[in-house]
Amino acid sequence: MKKNLFSTKLFLIISFALLSFSCKDDDEVTGTQRYKEPPVLLSSIPATGGTVSFTDNTIRLIFDREVTVVNLGMVSINNAIISGSSVSGDTLTFTLDGLDEKTPYTLTITKGAIKGVPGLLNQEDITLSFNTGEAPALTKTLAMPNASAQANNVFNFLLENYRNKIISGSMAKVNWNTDEADRVYRWTGKYPAINTFDFVHLYASPTNWIDYSNTTVAENWWNNKGLISIMWHWNVLIEGTSNFGFYYTGKNNGEGETSFDITKAVQDGTDENKIIKADLDKVATHLLALQAKGIPVIWRPLHEAAGGWFWWGAKDANSYKALWILMFETFKAKGINNLIWVWTTETNDNSWYPGDAYVDIIGRDIYNKKDAAAIYKEYLSIRKTYPNKMVTLSECGNVANISQQWSANAKWSWYMPWYDYNATDESEHSHATKVFWTDAFASDKVITRDQMPSLK
Secondary structure (H helix, E strand, O other), X not given: OHHHHHHHHHHHHHHHHHHHHHHHHHHHHHOOHHHOOOOOEEEEEOOOXXXXXXXXXXXXXXXXXXXXXXXXXXXXXXXXXXXXXXXXXXXXXXXXXXXXXXXXXEEEEOOOOEEXXXXXXXXXXXXXXXXXXXXXXXXXXXXXXXXXXXXXXXXXXHHHHOOOOEEEEEEOOOOOOOHHHHHHHHHHOOOEOEEEEEOOOOOOOOOXXXXXXXXXXXXXXXXXXXXXXXXXXXXXXXXXXXXXXXXXXXXXXXXXXXXXXXXXXXXOXXXXXXXXXXXXXXXHHHHHHHXXXXXXXXXXXXXXXXXXXXXXXXXXXXXXHHHHHHHHHHXXXXXXXXXXXXXXXXXXXXXXXXXXXXXXXXXXXXXXXXXXXXXXXXXXXXXXXXXXXXXXXXXXXXXXXXXXXXXXXXXXXXXXXXXXXXXXXXXXXXOOOHHHXXXXXXXXXXXXXXXXXXXX
């Protein structure tokens, strides 16, 4: 009996050992042994030698197993380190912010950058070469119906030069003047091609220091082949005072702040609605006066809305868009057809965009950014978001030189430094120094006023 019991125990021990060895062997075949090699790239989107859409900025790599990125600093695109990645199972996705159109690229995953899960690090560099496609065609018809011949001439000129050359621009020093452009001329011997004015003192005009009905300065600029741009810091009455302001309450240390409510302003019949309609009528009169003299206007109202510091952007995107469209439709009903409409993005604010039917050009205002590569990334991001529209540096100050931006491929339609109210020819300009302008005008890619054709 004991002998049989011993035999039975011995049999069970041997059987269990054999079973354990068998299971281990199976596991090596189906599990651990299978992953004694590095992860294998099975396919990619795009395929090697393929093309990725200009508006797409993702590259997907499919491996034979789940992978993880061990060191993102060892992954590059045309020798530039990639900023972000994500993994979903066997698919590794890279988001690439800097892909320009019609450009060859090589993605390189350096040896040891990724690891199979389970498994080893990649033992050799993994490379993927591809090209980007052409950007979608630009819209070549102005948003405003029955656009004037002069407006079409200017728009076509902008289209012809876009990404081939950049047009120089200057900003009026608060009032209806060319003071900044005159300083640039004294510094360089040349005028910027564009002068931008501002209806900021609409509430005071006409008076002895500002009268927008006197269009002489704009006429002279246009007759000298310059382009006219106008923006509008829209002042409204500050509650309980006789003062005007355009900053929203809490956005400018109490100076020039108003609690004027845009949500009420776009509701028919409210007091706020009556105020904005009266102002629109007044602005329309001045725009029609320019139109009667054959002068087109690059029109940039309601700028920097999503930033929230102006009353027109203090509430919500829908109210803002309603105000933009109200302005557009009001001007259309009055027969205004000399405008090229520029909408200013704050980036990542597409919900604030009035829509392609109401916008001709996308602007971006950039300050205090000396890194041309970072500026290029902003430019390219806007191009990808609004691929059918030209993109312009509608305001700037203390930024990388135009030659540096152009070399970095930030090929704006035009650029316009902000004014410095206290600057003199000898003092250092806070936004665009003599060195900045000299550098710009030394480039054969920059268009100055003397190089402009007649667009009448």
